[in-house]
Amino acid sequence: MALVLSGFTTNKAPQQSITLEVTAVAYNSVNSQTTTGNPALTAWGDKLKPGMKAIAVSRDLIKMGLDYNTKVKIEGLDGVYVVKDKMHKRWKKKIDIYMGQDVKAARRWGKRKVTITFTPEH
Structure with missing residues (x-):
């Protein structure tokens, strides 16, 4: 199948959306939750920055196309989140939802299973 885009031809088919169930926890930009010092x-x-809709992803999800700057819909949450961080390699099928400096909101979120949907960029 060849696609013609603005005079260019490619044999790549459009990427299909992927829907997965993952474990989701929340994290904050506070000193007690980092090992980097920042x-x-x-x-x-x-x-x-507080207010950003950002997530961190486990590295197995990166291999599935949930890579840097990929847009993600998270069932039960409004808006679109963007992959901005990656987790330690020990985690599997997991995302961390960024909640600014609101530690209470992150604790209320806790740990739960969610369904995410994204379209790999490449």
């Missing part, structure tokens, strides 16, 4: 700095070098 709680707002992500593994990819981005600086998180």
Whole structure:
């Protein structure tokens, strides 16, 4: 199948959305939750700010196409979240939802199973 986009031809088919059930916890940009010394700095070098809709993902999900800057819908939450951080390699099928500096909100969230949907960028 060939696609024609603005005069360019490619043999790549459009990417299909992926829906997965993952474990979701929440995290904050506070000193007690980091090992880097800068709680707002992500593994990819981005600086998180309260109010951002950002998530960290386990590395097995990155291999499935949930890579840096991928947009993600999280069932039960409004808006679109963006992958801005990655987790330690020991975690599997897990996301961390960024909740700024609101530690109480993160604790209320706790740990739960959620369904996410995303379209791999490449």
